Amino acid sequence: MSSRIELSGVRQTFQVRSDTDKQLHEFVALEDVDLTIEAGEFITLVGPSGCGKSTVLDLVAGLTRPTAGRLTADGVEITKPGLDRSVVFQQYTLLPWRTAVGNVEFALEAKGGLSRSERRERALEVLDLVGLTDFADRHPHELSGGMKQRVAIARSLSYDPQVLLMDEPFGALDAQTRERLQEELIGIWKRLGTTIVFITHDIDEAVFLGQRVAVMSARPGRIKALVDIQLDRSGGADVDIRSTPQFAHYRHEIWTLLRQANRRSSTPEGVTQVA
Numbered sequence: 705m706s707s708r709i710e711l712s713g714v715r716q717t718f719q720v721r722s723d724t725d726k727q728l729h730e731f732v733a734l735e736d737v738d739l740t741i742e743a744g745e746f747i748t749l750v751g752p753s754g755c756g757k758s759t760v761l762d763l764v765a766g767l768t769r770p771t772a773g774r775l776t777a778d779g780v781e782i783t784k785p786g787l788d789r790s791v792v793f794q795q796y797t798l799l800p801w802r803t804a805v806g807n808v809e810f811a812l813e814a815k816g817g818l819s820r821s822e823r824r825e826r827a828l829e830v831l832d833l834v835g836l837t838d839f840a841d842r843h844p845h846e847l848s849g850g851m852k853q854r855v856a857i858a859r860s861l862s863y864d865p866q867v868l869l870m871d872e873p874f875g876a877l878d879a880q881t882r883e884r885l886q887e888e889l890i891g892i893w894k895r896l897g898t899t900i901v902f903i904t905h906d907i908d909e910a911v912f913l914g915q916r917v918a919v920m921s922a923r924p925g926r927i928k929a930l931v932d933i934q935l936d937r938s939g940g941a942d943v944d945i946r947s948t949p950q951f952a953h954y955r956h957e958i959w960t961l962l963r964q965a966n967r968r969s970s971t972p973e974g975v976t977q978v979a
């Protein structure tokens with residue numbers, strides 16, 4: 705299941721107190737953000753620190769409302785959080801006193817509508833999807849960082865969201881675990897077809913995961929460019945896609961755009977569509 709997400713003319717401002725005059729001032733975090741994310745698309749979002757990536761995610765999640773503009777999921781205005789849109793954060797926020805399966809069941813308890821045995825069955829099913837069947841009865845302190853994040857992903861997937869919103873979910877993991885989870889996430893996405901919006905600081909991660917990479921510029925945050933990524937993944941798990949010339953080409957393209965975004969972060973720019 706997946707949804708089409710649309711942001712049009714989105715503006716987000718915050719009231720911040722100035723250090724100099726101690727007065728409240730309006731800070732424009734996002735300006736004129738237009739973005740259409742197709743149903744079932746995997747899009748990654750990169751940009752300089754503070755450019756508004758998490759703000760975009762919070763808005764799509766319905767955790768905050770835009771100052772101006774409109775956000776929709778399948779044409780319906782997003783006004784609050786919903787079970788159709790699930791968020792995975794960098795910190796796993798698991799309940800320490802519950803096992804892996806217990807943590808997933810907890811999410812299903814909150815959703816309601818399933819019997820105890822149905823919850824257990826569904827929780828085990830999604831733990832299997834993230835490769836944790838053998839660790840279902842472990843508590844969080846008995847799991848590695850990568851495993852904890854897998855539980856968090858399983859928890860998010862347990863109630864069949866149409867959109868998975870991921871805010872640097874692998875940021876705290878070591879490089880090898882991170883690469884493995886990236887590959888697993890691609891596998892899960894291919895199986896489920898969920899729309900995924902994934903924030904990262906890592907260009908390689910953005911290129912590896914995204915069908916499209918949205919590059920943001922800062923102050924105010926805007927979509928600076930959208931880059932279509934077409935990597936040949938037909939070689940399967942034995943091909944190191946990250947070492948191919950194709951990958952290097954996209955990596956350099958995003959790197960160049962980010963360089964420009966960092967340099968010109970104080971001057972507004974329009975959207976550039978890059979093929």
Ligand SMILES: Nc1ncnc2c1ncn2[C@@H]1O[C@H](COP(=O)(O)OP(=O)(O)OP(=O)(O)O)[C@@H](O)[C@H]1O
Pocket residue numbers: 718719720731733751752753754755756757758759760
């Ligand atoms: N509640 C808030 N009140 C005031 N300013 C805020 C608030 N939330 C975010 N901001 C500001 O809005 C801007 C965008 O923040 P946001 O967290 O979305 O950026 P980001 O691109 O996700 O940053 P990072 O890459 O460092 O995580 C920042 O300048 C931040 O300080």
